[in-house]
Amino acid sequence: MVSISKIAEPIGSTADEMRSHYDSGNRFFGLWLDRTMSYSCAMFRDGDSLADAQTRKLDYHIDNVRLFEGASLLDVGCGWGGVLARAAERYPGVRGTGITVAAEQVDYIEKLKIPYAQAFQVSWLEFQPREEYDAIISIGAIEHFGRVGVSASRKLAGYRHFFELCHKWLKPGGRFSLQTVTYGNMQASDQSEFLNTEIFPRSELPTLAELSEASRGLFEIKTLRNDRLDYAETNRRWLRGLKQNRHEAELLVGPKKVKDYLDYLSLSVIGFHVGNSDLMRIGFDRIDIPRYKPAS
């Protein structure tokens, strides 16, 4: 029997392809991200700074999984450790585990010295947890699990595999909060070649229908929000920050890369503003006795 991971392996962007994006340098991202280094959609209320809105977003997910003191938490695609740090701050004794494919992010998190937290450089496909978790949070990772040019059925199988693993990694009664960009009012073929090659090599977004089908019988959807306008605003703030630090950014990564990022952030503002792309925040409860099996 072929193991599931062997089937799923070629579906998403490879770890090398994702590293090329996220290893661009902590200092470069530090020029335009907020101090929590959150590189995903924030959650805005009137008067929020970017950092306020990013913390609100972290709290939303932490509340979504109803974290508690001493809980075990897994963050899939942990970035620069924003979730782990905030969880430890709000609930002392939380044992946080973060996984990311970017070595620079692991180094960064180690320097944060978050109590009881650890980060590993490993793909979700290869991850071998040492314990079962009370909660999983995954922000902005699953949008890289699909790969341009893969058939619809294989793409869905890849997402299903992810939800199966999350189900396995969680304790009975465990909770899962997911945030991802999804295709909105557009065809996959409308996605710009520029974004697919220069910014996020060969990544393919999910649709809401795929997430719903892939999680069916494993997780119950408890909450669902489409906050695409929050992502338009987040990208707008990043764009402003990068423009303000353009000279320094060019010294770090060169003018071509800075121009690419300015274009990418501008395109993202437009994409979320007009609804080509959506931003889903989904709260799931683990279904402890699954009765639904997808037709294979």
Place this chain on the structure above:
Amino acid sequence: VRSRADIEHWLRSYIAEMTGVPPERISATATFDRLGLDSASAVALVGDMEDWLGVEIDPTLPYEHPTIERLSTALEKLPA
């Protein structure tokens, strides 16, 4: 400070160059979509417009004001 007419002229020339259509045949009331602009050309336009006017322009402005006439009016009102 640029007048509305300056801005309209700039936009017409810019879109003419981008699309290869003579400026006099570009309607100021046709939507950018109909004139053949996509999101990548909107981003390029906004970037070049920022350099020319010396102000920051939101990338969504051509979507909120989707004709030469309406965008010129909106840009004229931007604080320098």
